[in-house]
Amino acid sequence: MYAQMIKTDSDRVKDLSEMSPEDRAFQERIDRGEKIEPKEYMPEGYRKTLIRQIGQHAHSEIVGQLPEGNWITRAPTLERKAILLAKVQDEAGHGLYLYCAAETLGVSRDELIGLLHSGKMKYSSIFNYPTLTWADIGAVGWLVDGAAIMNQVPLQRTSFGPYSRAMVRICKEESFHQRQGYDIMIKMAQGTPEQKAMAQDALNRFWYPSLMMFGPSDKESVHSAQSMAWKIKINTNDELRQKFVDQTVPQAKYLGLTVPDEHLVWNEEKQGHDFSEPDWTEFFEVLAGNGPCNKERLAARVKAWDDGAWFHDGLTVYAKKAETRRARQPLAAE
Amino acid sequence: MAQQSRPPSETADVIELLLRTGDNTLVLGHRVSEWCGHSPVLEEDIALANSALDLIGQTQLWLGLAGELEALMNGQARTADQLAYLRDAAQFRNVLLVERPNGDFGQTLMRQFLFDAWHLELLKTLENSTHPRIAEIAAKAIKEVYYHVERSADLVIRLGDGSDESHRRMQAALDDIWSYAGELFVADAYDERLAAAGIAPNPADLKPKWEQTVLRVLSEATLTVPAGTFVHKGGKRGIHTEHLGFILAQMQFLQRAYPGAVW
Numbered sequence: 001m002y003a004q005m006i007k008t009d010s011d012r013v014k015d016l017s018e019m020s021p022e023d024r025a026f027q028e029r030i031d032r033g034e035k036i037e038p039k040e041y042m043p044e045g046y047r048k049t050l051i052r053q054i055g056q057h058a059h060s061e062i063v064g065q066l067p068e069g070n071w072i073t074r075a076p077t078l079e080r081k082a083i084l085l086a087k088v089q090d091e092a093g094h095g096l097y098l099y100c101a102a103e104t105l106g107v108s109r110d111e112l113i114g115l116l117h118s119g120k121m122k123y124s125s126i127f128n129y130p131t132l133t134w135a136d137i138g139a140v141g142w143l144v145d146g147a148a149i150m151n152q153v154p155l156q157r158t159s160f161g162p163y164s165r166a167m168v169r170i171c172k173e174e175s176f177h178q179r180q181g182y183d184i185m186i187k188m189a190q191g192t193p194e195q196k197a198m199a200q201d202a203l204n205r206f207w208y209p210s211l212m213m214f215g216p217s218d219k220e221s222v223h224s225a226q227s228m229a230w231k232i233k234i235n236t237n238d239e240l241r242q243k244f245v246d247q248t249v250p251q252a253k254y255l256g257l258t259v260p261d262e263h264l265v266w267n268e269e270k271q272g273h274d275f276s277e278p279d280w281t282e283f284f285e286v287l288a289g290n291g292p293c294n295k296e297r298l299a300a301r302v303k304a305w306d307d308g309a310w311f312h313d314g315l316t317v318y319a320k321k322a323e324t325r326r327a328r329q330p331l332a333a334e
Numbered sequence: 335m336a337q338q339s340r341p342p343s344e345t346a347d348v349i350e351l352l353l354r355t356g357d358n359t360l361v362l363g364h365r366v367s368e369w370c371g372h373s374p375v376l377e378e379d380i381a382l383a384n385s386a387l388d389l390i391g392q393t394q395l396w397l398g399l400a401g402e403l404e405a406l407m408n409g410q411a412r413t414a415d416q417l418a419y420l421r422d423a424a425q426f427r428n429v430l431l432v433e434r435p436n437g438d439f440g441q442t443l444m445r446q447f448l449f450d451a452w453h454l455e456l457l458k459t460l461e462n463s464t465h466p467r468i469a470e471i472a473a474k475a476i477k478e479v480y481y482h483v484e485r486s487a488d489l490v491i492r493l494g495d496g497s498d499e500s501h502r503r504m505q506a507a508l509d510d511i512w513s514y515a516g517e518l519f520v521a522d523a524y525d526e527r528l529a530a531a532g533i534a535p536n537p538a539d540l541k542p543k544w545e546q547t548v549l550r551v552l553s554e555a556t557l558t559v560p561a562g563t564f565v566h567k568g569g570k571r572g573i574h575t576e577h578l579g580f581i582l583a584q585m586q587f588l589q590r591a592y593p594g595a596v597w
């Protein structure tokens with residue numbers, strides 16, 4: 001997902017009876033479905049895990065601007081250009097809400113960005129894949145925003161108040177993105193043979209990376225169990241992946257496109273599709289920095305930051321000067 | 335429609351005006367959109383995308399009307415997209431200022447400010463154009479442009495009067511772009527006829543107000559107005575810098591590579 005494989009610092013999920021009174025009261029609040037607000041008591045592990053998760057999610061929104069921004073200057077019509085600009089602008093806005101949510105946990109945006117730039121924090125693996133044709137912009141909206149929605153809709157109910165509220169705002173926009181992406185796919189799939197070929201090629205390249213967005217199976221993972229107990233993760237990775245496949249396969253069929261999986265088949269018994277796992281070796285390579293675009297993506301973010309240093313400094317110095325000038329002014333208004 | 339009672343020669347003049355106005359917003363919108371995801375700070379990514387969106391939206395209206403009026407000239411209308419994506423550089427009528435490369439953020443900002451201050455004065459006059467369709471578009475666009483000027487002026491002031499480094503960069507940006515601003519105020523025969531018909535201002539008449547804004551902001555920004563009076567021009571006649579060809583190569587790629595496809 002936008003947050004993949006988040007560690008919790010737990011080696012196992014504790015039973016209520018083993019917890020300190022504070023931690024037990026905290027867990028009971030969560031179990032009752034209450035929201036935890038920034039000023040309220042929370043275990044250190046909860047706070048740290050949320051910072052990792054929200055931070056990674058924020059970074060994904062920001063880095064996610066790059067593969068799509070890649071086609072803004074080449075969008076094929078003025079309307080498509082405007083829609084794509086608005087989408088990328090939304091993603092920057094999502095990053096902003098999420099950094100703000102993380103700040104309520106006591107970590108600044110600049111610190112988180114520093115951790116991203118030094119490689120200590122990650123962003124979603126999906127944004128390390130290139131957008132090679134215009135159809136990729138359709139596929140990203142359809143599949144990548146689609147997969148994001150799968151995860152983020154349940155997260156609207158997450159236990160941490162600011163994160164939950166950020167998700168509510170974000171989900172509304174993400175569903176627009178998905179519809180707009182699918183609309184590009186419809187045009188391409190119904191277009192010229194070249195356009196149709198581009199659409200199929202985009203699906204071929206983005207299918208498995210989209211499935212990887214949910215992360216490897218976490219049935220056995222202590223971290224997932226802990227995150228689920230804290231309600232900062234609502235479903236297992238496999239559940240979400242299954243839902244995504246079941247939702248997406250009919251959409252591909254409607255487009256007249258073929259999902260690149262020869263083992264894909266409807267399973268009447270489980271009322272869902274059987275499908276092939278993505279290549280998890282590739283996933284771990286991408287996480288390790290060996291995806292097709294890791295270097296460019298991070299370099300682009302670092303460059304934006306470094307090139308903008310004078311801008312930050314200039315504004316800070318101006319603010320100080322303005323402050324001094326205000327202080328020196330006689331109290332004429334009184 | 336009002337314009338149908340107008341002489342065809344006037345329609346040709348109006349189309350020229352619409353292309354000039356729409357090409358300015360199109361090319362500047364393109365330049366601004368190049369920043370997407372690369373600006374110094376998240377808030378600027380959002381603000382720049384917003385400006386680009388406004389400019390592209392305005393382009394759709396200006397070029398849309400230009401294409402529509404072409405039908406009165408030769409019976410054949412064109413869409414805003416056809417005008418944007420299927421003309422070559424020599425048919426573009428934007429001023430050279432807007433095709434200048436982004437440079438650093440200060441250069442982008444200075445270009446934007448000089449343009450915004452002019453754009454606002456232009457739209458104030460066009461709002462009262464005798465051509466109702468033009469007045470209508472101007473009234474819509476001006477709401478966005480008020481905000482553009484406010485934002486770019488504010489940043490020019492804060493960075494000009496900021497650190498030594500930001501001051502130096504903003505001064506360099508001003509020195510670099512200044513000679514491209516003058517083209518906004520150079521009138522040709524089209525402009526004079528349009529002004530006489532009350533359709534558009536004579537560009538030269540926009541200068542005093544523009545100067546007022548610009549000099550006030552630059553002085554607050556502690557920046558020095560360059561002494562040179564030389565003006566680079568040609569864009570309004572279709573003689574562009576080398577940069578426009580590359581802008582169009584990118585912008586028009588899909589429409590050119592897959593003629594007739596629907597996107």
Ligand SMILES: [Fe+2]
Pocket residue numbers: 061090091094170174
């Ligand atoms: Fe997003």
Ligand SMILES: [Fe+2]
Pocket residue numbers: 091145173174177
């Ligand atoms: Fe999105």
